[in-house]
Amino acid sequence: MNKELSINAVKRVEIIVSHNILTEILKKLDELHVTGYTLIQEVAGKGDRGVVSLSSVRVGTYANSYIIISCNAQTAENIAKEIYVYLSKYGGICLISDAYEVNH
Amino acid sequence: MNKELSINAVKRVEIIVSHNILTEILKKLDELHVTGYTLIQEVAGKGDRGVVSLSSVRVGTYANSYIIISCNAQTAENIAKEIYVYLSKYGGICLISDAYEVNH
Amino acid sequence: MNKELSINAVKRVEIIVSHNILTEILKKLDELHVTGYTLIQEVAGKGDRGVVSLSSVRVGTYANSYIIISCNAQTAENIAKEIYVYLSKYGGICLISDAYEVNH
Amino acid sequence: MGILDNILNPVILFFAFGMLAGSLRSNLEIPPAIGKFLSLYLLLAIGFKGGTALAATGLSLVGALAILAALIMATIVPIYSFFILRKKTNPYDAAAIAATFGSISAVTFITAQQFLTSNELEYGGHMTVAMVLMEMPAIILAMVLVAMVRKQEALKKGGKVENADAPKISMSKVLHEAFTDGAFLLLMGSLTIGYITGADGAAIMKPFIKEMFMGFLAFFLLDMGLIVAKQLRESTEGLNKFMFAFSIVMPVVNATVSMGLAWIFGLSVGDALLLAVLAASASYIVVPAVVRYAIPEARAGTYFTMAIGFTFPFNIIIGIPLYYAMISYFWGL
Amino acid sequence: MGILDNILNPVILFFAFGMLAGSLRSNLEIPPAIGKFLSLYLLLAIGFKGGTALAATGLSLVGALAILAALIMATIVPIYSFFILRKKTNPYDAAAIAATFGSISAVTFITAQQFLTSNELEYGGHMTVAMVLMEMPAIILAMVLVAMVRKQEALKKGGKVENADAPKISMSKVLHEAFTDGAFLLLMGSLTIGYITGADGAAIMKPFIKEMFMGFLAFFLLDMGLIVAKQLRESTEGLNKFMFAFSIVMPVVNATVSMGLAWIFGLSVGDALLLAVLAASASYIVVPAVVRYAIPEARAGTYFTMAIGFTFPFNIIIGIPLYYAMISYFWGL
Amino acid sequence: MGILDNILNPVILFFAFGMLAGSLRSNLEIPPAIGKFLSLYLLLAIGFKGGTALAATGLSLVGALAILAALIMATIVPIYSFFILRKKTNPYDAAAIAATFGSISAVTFITAQQFLTSNELEYGGHMTVAMVLMEMPAIILAMVLVAMVRKQEALKKGGKVENADAPKISMSKVLHEAFTDGAFLLLMGSLTIGYITGADGAAIMKPFIKEMFMGFLAFFLLDMGLIVAKQLRESTEGLNKFMFAFSIVMPVVNATVSMGLAWIFGLSVGDALLLAVLAASASYIVVPAVVRYAIPEARAGTYFTMAIGFTFPFNIIIGIPLYYAMISYFWGL
Ligand SMILES: Nc1ncnc2c1ncn2[C@@H]1O[C@H](COP(=O)(O)O)[C@@H](O)[C@H]1O
Ligand SMILES: Nc1ncnc2c1ncn2[C@@H]1O[C@H](COP(=O)(O)O)[C@@H](O)[C@H]1O
Ligand SMILES: Nc1ncnc2c1ncn2[C@@H]1O[C@H](COP(=O)(O)O)[C@@H](O)[C@H]1O
Ligand code: NA
Ligand code: NA
Ligand code: NA
Numbered sequence A, B, C: 001m002n003k004e005l006s007i008n009a010v011k012r013v014e015i016i017v018s019h020n021i022l023t024e025i026l027k028k029l030d031e032l033h034v035t036g037y038t039l040i041q042e043v044a045g046k047g048d049r050g051v052v053s054l055s056s057v058r059v060g061t062y063a064n065s066y067i068i069i070s071c072n073a074q075t076a077e078n079i080a081k082e083i084y085v086y087l088s089k090y091g092g093i094c095l096i097s098d099a100y101e102v103n104h
Numbered sequence D, E, F: 001m002g003i004l005d006n007i008l009n010p011v012i013l014f015f016a017f018g019m020l021a022g023s024l025r026s027n028l029e030i031p032p033a034i035g036k037f038l039s040l041y042l043l044l045a046i047g048f049k050g051g052t053a054l055a056a057t058g059l060s061l062v063g064a065l066a067i068l069a070a071l072i073m074a075t076i077v078p079i080y081s082f083f084i085l086r087k088k089t090n091p092y093d094a095a096a097i098a099a100t101f102g103s104i105s106a107v108t109f110i111t112a113q114q115f116l117t118s119n120e121l122e123y124g125g126h127m128t129v130a131m132v133l134m135e136m137p138a139i140i141l142a143m144v145l146v147a148m149v150r151k152q153e154a155l156k157k158g159g160k161v162e163n164a165d166a167p168k169i170s171m172s173k174v175l176h177e178a179f180t181d182g183a184f185l186l187l188m189g190s191l192t193i194g195y196i197t198g199a200d201g202a203a204i205m206k207p208f209i210k211e212m213f214m215g216f217l218a219f220f221l222l223d224m225g226l227i228v229a230k231q232l233r234e235s236t237e238g239l240n241k242f243m244f245a246f247s248i249v250m251p252v253v254n255a256t257v258s259m260g261l262a263w264i265f266g267l268s269v270g271d272a273l274l275l276a277v278l279a280a281s282a283s284y285i286v287v288p289a290v291v292r293y294a295i296p297e298a299r300a301g302t303y304f305t306m307a308i309g310f311t312f313p314f315n316i317i318i319g320i321p322l323y324y325a326m327i328s329y330f331w332g333l
Helices: A019-031 A073-090 B019-031 B073-090 C019-031 C073-090 D003-007 D010-023 D032-057 D061-086 D091-102 D106-118 D126-134 D137-156 D171-179 D182-211 D213-234 D241-265 D269-280 D286-294 D300-330 E003-007 E010-023 E032-057 E061-086 E091-102 E106-118 E126-135 E137-156 E171-179 E182-211 E213-234 E241-265 E269-280 E286-294 E300-330 F003-007 F010-023 F032-057 F061-086 F091-102 F106-118 F126-135 F137-156 F171-179 F182-211 F213-234 F241-265 F269-280 F286-294 F300-330
Strands: A007-018 A037-047 A050-052 A064-071 A093-102 B007-018 B037-047 B050-052 B064-071 B093-102 C007-018 C037-047 C050-052 C064-071 C093-102
Touching: A007 A019, A007 A073, A007 C093, A019 A037, A019 A064, A019 A073, A019 D286, A037 C064, A064 A073, A064 B037, A073 A093, A073 B093, A093 B007, A093 C073, B007 B019, B007 B073, B019 B037, B019 B064, B019 B073, B019 F286, B064 B073, B064 C037, B073 B093, B073 C093, B093 C007, C007 C019, C007 C073, C019 C037, C019 C064, C019 C073, C019 E286, C064 C073, C073 C093, D003 D010, D003 D300, D010 D106, D010 D213, D010 D300, D010 F182, D032 D106, D032 D126, D032 D182, D032 D213, D032 E032, D032 E213, D032 F032, D061 D091, D061 D126, D061 D137, D061 D241, D061 D269, D091 D137, D091 D241, D091 D286, D091 D300, D106 D126, D106 D213, D106 D269, D106 D300, D126 D137, D126 D182, D126 D269, D137 D171, D137 D286, D171 D182, D171 D286, D182 D213, D182 E010, D182 E182, D182 E213, D182 F182, D213 D300, D213 F032, D213 F182, D241 D269, D241 D300, D269 D300, D286 D300, E003 E010, E003 E300, E010 E106, E010 E213, E010 E300, E032 E106, E032 E126, E032 E182, E032 E213, E032 F032, E032 F213, E061 E091, E061 E126, E061 E137, E061 E241, E061 E269, E091 E137, E091 E241, E091 E286, E091 E300, E106 E126, E106 E213, E106 E269, E106 E300, E126 E137, E126 E182, E126 E269, E137 E171, E137 E286, E171 E182, E171 E286, E182 E213, E182 F010, E182 F182, E182 F213, E213 E300, E241 E269, E241 E300, E269 E300, E286 E300, F003 F010, F003 F300, F010 F106, F010 F213, F010 F300, F032 F106, F032 F126, F032 F182, F032 F213, F061 F091, F061 F126, F061 F137, F061 F241, F061 F269, F091 F137, F091 F241, F091 F286, F091 F300, F106 F126, F106 F213, F106 F269, F106 F300, F126 F137, F126 F182, F126 F269, F137 F171, F137 F286, F171 F182, F171 F286, F182 F213, F213 F300, F241 F269, F241 F300, F269 F300, F286 F300
Parallel strands: none
Antiparallel strands: A007 A064, A007 A093, A037 A050, A037 A064, A037 B037, A037 C037, A093 B093, A093 C093, B007 B064, B007 B093, B037 B050, B037 B064, B037 C037, B093 C093, C007 C064, C007 C093, C037 C050, C037 C064
16 A cells, blocks of 8 residues: 555634534535534533533433534635634534645 | 634643543543533543443443543643643543634 | 643544444554554544434444544554545545643 | 322332432433433323323313313413513523423323322323423413513614624524424324324233333433432522522412312312323423523523422422322312 | 224334424434334344244244245345346446345334234244345345456456555455344344243243333334434435335335245245235345445445335335235235 | 253343354444443342342341341452462452452342242342342452552552552542442342332332343343453453463352351252352442542453453353252252
8 A cells, every 4th residue: 555645734623512503503514515524413511501411411401512524724714704603692612723634 | 794703722632531530530620720621421442451442331341531621721731730640540641732712 | 740741742643434344444553553542433424425323323324433543643644544545435534633642 | 198108109219219319429320312212201101191091081071171271371370480580580581481380391290190090090181182282382472572572672772683693593493493392292293193093002002101101210210310419419500599489389389270270170180180280390301492592591500400400309209299188188088 | 904004003103203203303313222222122022033933833844935935035136126227227226226125124024023913813933034034145146246247347447456455345254244243143143042942931031022012113113214204304315216116116026026926835824924025125224234335336325215215114104004905815815 | 950941041042142243243232321221220120129028028037147148258258369369460450359259240140030030949138138238348348458558568669659649549439439339329229119119119110120121131131241252352361361260260169158158047049049149249340340440550451351251151151050059959959
């Protein structure tokens, strides 16, 4: 397997939001032409809105959802711009960092 | 949605520890005034202490827990300083990287 | 706890692959002398092969698996070189970024 | 059949044990997937049982009256609750709490049915219909109240609506969220299926629906005990004495009002008890889930903790036998 | 005992309700862990029941003939399906779809057993053996067909094999994957355990295996309804009218062919119906899981969606009573 | 009633099947959430059954003697085990293994009860009390031994305690961890609830507790078989022949010693078998979980693998009928 390794500079966007607005967030991502993401549907956490724990998600509380997106810088900016209103209304955070994606 | 995008340089701290000391770690984070974190309670893995798999967590073994924290550089340093003794005793790792948090 | 904080520059490799080739990937990692990884066995996602959701994994579909590896640059390159053929055949992505690991 | 007898029921004891284990910070935990399944099981069983019972008897006049009484309670409780709460708290919390207490808790209802069965008292399948119908009016009323409040506040600020690019919360979206809520739909669906398949269906499903019931309920209440203890430990910051008092006194008031209606409408003891329990109970599943989305201004730490931390255990342990004692007294047993 | 009676069965109604709730985009969801457990339960129960039934009767001549008929169907269905499909689609999709339809759906089989039981018709424990034996031939045949196709394509391209460092898919690896598949092994294992422990085992396990069965099946079909609705919503892009027609017509054709065999071999009505249902059903668990690995060139959006989105609900709601009506007619009941 | 009969029990066969499937590297897997629920169910059922049995009979003299015998075993087994192990391994591993073998395995106990029931032999509710009381002494003794070892090592190094800022492991923290362990608490809680609700409670819970028991146990043992196979595949590196021999011989020794006590105290065959099984079994849930935290110096790969990989399957398949044969012989049946 002596191929040259080909990599691509990308932005790694992480979004953590309340599970109850996940559907809307994913719809927004579709609208922004985000072609791929990875999703951990139910994660716990702590933030301004207190502790979110999985053991009580079946009684009227919500877990958080964790979305990871690898995309180009422009898309990352678009995502951040669209997502922050949800964060301020329903809580959550959005992180952006640099990474390299292995081409295939 | 033509707002200016406002972002903030942060440290992204990732901690992976044995689930059985999670409560203590979270208490430590509270003491260090960490205001927010995201938690995946049960993850598998492999390290110096062998393979950790979820299928046997109900018989006297533990899963790992995965904590993600977005915080400032000073807090990240404090966390690292407090956490490493747990890592050396009970295993696990702690990674720190750079990221930008979208303000909201 | 007035010890000096000792950290180490590492590569943070993230691999997202179809769950049905997870065993092979982990075997490959062993062959590459990867000494540690963290594994989230079942995550959802979207990519070229469509939507992967957890609610139907019990009926002949597969979840994705998410692997996080902290390693040195050379190992990261080796991983990337070995893994990309799986990605092109069975889908998935591989991201590499910079981080610091806290020594313990 | 007093409070002590009620407590000596295994399912109630498992609830108490769960609260104890939770307060000891035990690592005892029912896996979330199991807890969710148990709650789906209970909803399916209760709906199905109600449907087959209804198929057997048809809807009698007294059944229709019981449903009417339920609808009256579902309408007036959120309204008077809102105006009481409004004096002591902000309008968003008031609306959220009113919605919570105006709606119902299916598990409290189930536990009351269990109480009746072990005391060999009858109740009608129409009470399940009553329960289903009592779920939603409170949410709709709360939404209307909040819409009015939001308009008022906007006017005060000179008509400018703050945070213009925030996602809109429309009534229709909330209604969709409420009426397609899994718990609600499953209840409706099983009720309908029970009604359609009638005695044949009841016979086929009996071992699962009837014989497993106590065991699954015991496990579920054990889990609820653990959750209640956790909730009380973690999220009582925003709560004051008034809210605690409200969570205990209001159920008794609502139960008492409903007994008046039950008396006027000539309901049986069993139906009257179930109506009282429905009126007294507060929703900690469907309503908080919807309200969290629909009234994000309200603090979940208040309405949710009140419903699950105070009202639920109160009703399970003290409320049910208390209301029963009151009804026995009034009905002259 | 017609289609309407079949529909009025609670388990079928729960399936329909699941499809409805799914199409309303309800958040109703059976936790994945529970869904997986239910499917393990059904496999264990059906295997164990088959084993104890077989232990009671031994393998009769007619039982052996039924198994022979099953093996014939398992061999010819994937072959003729492939050549039909080959005319309308690429060879990889054709092989994958042929494998899917040549194999069987255990839940459809279980639902048909349920249909027979509620109509008080008998069937033999050997039919469970027939089901187990019908799972795998289609996969092996499809692998052989695909290997031929791959060779041909390589020749066309002048012998150069593309993507030389790609991981190899060997037949033995695929067979290991297929024969150690959990669903398949559990079926085999329970069948064997049922056979070994016989009447004693049956008595001990009865409450769990027999009495819980309808309840767990109802829950499972509810879940299947939700999954089918989701699948139909999300993944019908790659599908054309031909594929839709194939998913409905082919089962009827396969069932009819199998009835011919059943008639020749003198099978009972119950065995004939089960054989027809096996022939008509398409695998949406074992085969797609293996094919996804073994034929990555095929699009899961086609074979999987056809099996679970069209053929499965068709068989459950219409197919079973339809095949029964045909058999009743031919067998002159 | 020999080893063969034991093996022909469906639950034992499912265990063996699980080990087989696991060693074939099948992807058969019981979802973790289900496995956890099944173990909670078994603990709840066994505790509740024990409690109601005790309520029916009260604590007799022979019951008290059985409990005394259990406590004696729980005290001497960890001590003599430690000194045997000390000769062949480091003190931390020795203490951890001693704790593991000094405590008990509830599932082995349950399987032995099942064995007695299917052989129509009686046993007392007090044996459940005995089991609960045998869980903890070994942990406490091991902690005391380890504390002594740690002090000694510190002295050797001239009094300097290494790694001064490491988190401290206090005895009281470990005891809290042990006594609030979910498995232990649930057992205690159900025992108490069973005792309080007595015959009424037993009647209400019967279908869930008694009739479902074999099915859930079969599933649980299937899962255990899978886990055992996996453990044997992945974690036998640190193990030597001595440890393997210890895992098989020590149970037989402990069982034999307990038979002496049982004979002196005049226990019935059923009680004697259960006592022997408790003495012979090693904890693979509560103790390893606590020890992992309390004695991090010990390698989990040894004590845990010994308990679950060797001792558990040995007791389930061979030990139970073997001890029974010995007791039958001694008691002169
Ligand atoms: N600083 C942080 N680091 C990591 N995750 C966070 C942070 N702040 C908030 N979160 C996550 O976002 C969720 C909602 O945050 P909040 O709206 O602040 O309550 C929390 O439950 C966490 O999962
Ligand atoms: N190099 C690594 N990269 C990612 N995760 C690791 C690494 N080393 C250890 N871990 C995680 O930390 C856990 C405990 O590590 P250890 O104490 O080394 O056994 C492992 O089970 C992994 O989940
Ligand atoms: N751009 C991306 N960002 C994050 N995850 C991705 C991305 N593309 C693909 N994935 C993940 O990789 C899986 C398989 O991708 P694919 O082979 O493209 O269908 C998806 O289901 C996602 O979980
Ligand atoms: Na109410
Ligand atoms: Na078929
Ligand atoms: Na022991």
